[in-house]
Amino acid sequence: MDTATATQVLDSLASSLRLNIYRGLVRRGPDGMVAGEIAAALGLPANNVSFHLKDLTQANLVTVEQEGRFQRYRANIPLMLDLVAYLTEECCSGHPEQCTTYRQASRVSDGVLPALSRSLPPSPGGR
Amino acid sequence: MDTATATQVLDSLASSLRLNIYRGLVRRGPDGMVAGEIAAALGLPANNVSFHLKDLTQANLVTVEQEGRFQRYRANIPLMLDLVAYLTEECCSGHPEQCTTYRQASRVSDGVLPALSRSLPPSPGGR
DNA sequence: GTTACACTTCAACGATTCTTGTATTTTTGA
DNA sequence: TCAAAAATACAAGAATCGTTGAAGTGTAAC
Numbered sequence: 104m105d106t107a108t109a110t111q112v113l114d115s116l117a118s119s120l121r122l123n124i125y126r127g128l129v130r131r132g133p134d135g136m137v138a139g140e141i142a143a144a145l146g147l148p149a150n151n152v153s154f155h156l157k158d159l160t161q162a163n164l165v166t167v168e169q170e171g172r173f174q175r176y177r178a179n180i181p182l183m184l185d186l187v188a189y190l191t192e193e194c195c196s197g198h199p200e201q202c203t204t205y206r207q208a209s210r211v212s213d214g215v216l217p218a219l220s221r222s223l224p225p226s227p228g229g230r
Numbered sequence: 231m232d233t234a235t236a237t238q239v240l241d242s243l244a245s246s247l248r249l250n251i252y253r254g255l256v257r258r259g260p261d262g263m264v265a266g267e268i269a270a271a272l273g274l275p276a277n278n279v280s281f282h283l284k285d286l287t288q289a290n291l292v293t294v295e296q297e298g299r300f301q302r303y304r305a306n307i308p309l310m311l312d313l314v315a316y317l318t319e320e321c322c323s324g325h326p327e328q329c330t331t332y333r334q335a336s337r338v339s340d341g342v343l344p345a346l347s348r349s350l351p352p353s354p355g356g357r
Numbered sequence: 358g359t360t361a362c363a364c365t366t367c368a369a370c371g372a373t374t375c376t377t378g379t380a381t382t383t384t385t386g387a
Numbered sequence: 388t389c390a391a392a393a394a395t396a397c398a399a400g401a402a403t404c405g406t407t408g409a410a411g412t413g414t415a416a417c
Contacts, residue, residue, distance in 0.1 A: 362414085377401105
């Protein structure tokens with residue numbers, strides 16, 4: 104992932120409306136939701152939701168599939184996982200032993216940081 | 231984590247400038263950087279960087295410590311890990327077996343999703 | 358073929374955000 | 388105490404974003 108992609112993804116989620124849409128879709132998993140369903144769930148006008156869905160789709164955070172006259176949306180979970188990798192990439196400049204401090208401070212960190220440490224490149228700056 | 235916090239964190243990272251600051255700090259780990267060092271590394275005016283550092287600090291994504299006449303900034307990694315948990319919370323409505331599809335699609339997902347599945351609440355909607 | 362439905366696109370106004378320049382605060386060293 | 392350095396606070400202009408209303412596209416039903 105590059106900076107431009109990461110910024111686009113983060114910006115797409117930086118609105119509470121879009122964040123709620125995305126989280127709702129994550130919750131549904133592979134089933135997804137159709138546009139009207141999303142708008143109804145959030146109590147918002149359809150065109151407004153459509154506007155933000157387009158934004159999420161362009162960022163590749165959600166996917167669309169035509170289904171008769173409905174549009175079914177699904178969350179793109181793998182992209183989120185890649186974003187996390189990008190955000191914590193080169194943590195501690197390739198000295199994962201320093202990350203130990205962090206692992207203790209979060210509920211879920213046990214699973215996350217070891218995975219990231221494993222995929223760490225050798226640190227270009229190499230200090 | 232609640233929606234307001236998540237939105238604030240995401241919004242803080244949604245600018246390429248702030249994203250670069252944050253990633254630079256992640257890379258430094260516990261050592262962090264002082265404000266002038268950050269501004270120099272990015273080739274930006276000090277007041278502009280200070281503006282965005284304040285934003286990141288208010289979102290709690292970075293911490294500040296006075297050090298003589300310098301201000302040392304460090305990335306708050308645990309908050310990022312909590313954000314990831316929030317974003318993928320209740321994935322597939324508490325049926326983690328559905329998430330198997332996702333795990334295969336990302337380099338780092340092996341470490342992430344199992345951890346999330348383990349910490350999943352019983353799904354309030356409970357369908 | 359025509360009508361209704363689901364959804365998207367477009368234009369426009371108000372609100373928010375980003376950058377820059379200037380001034381202020383705090384600390385260091387003489 | 389005084390001067391210099393590091394960093395932040397404040398104000399103003401340009402640029403961007405979000406919501407709303409009206410119009411448009413495509414699909415399904417009659």
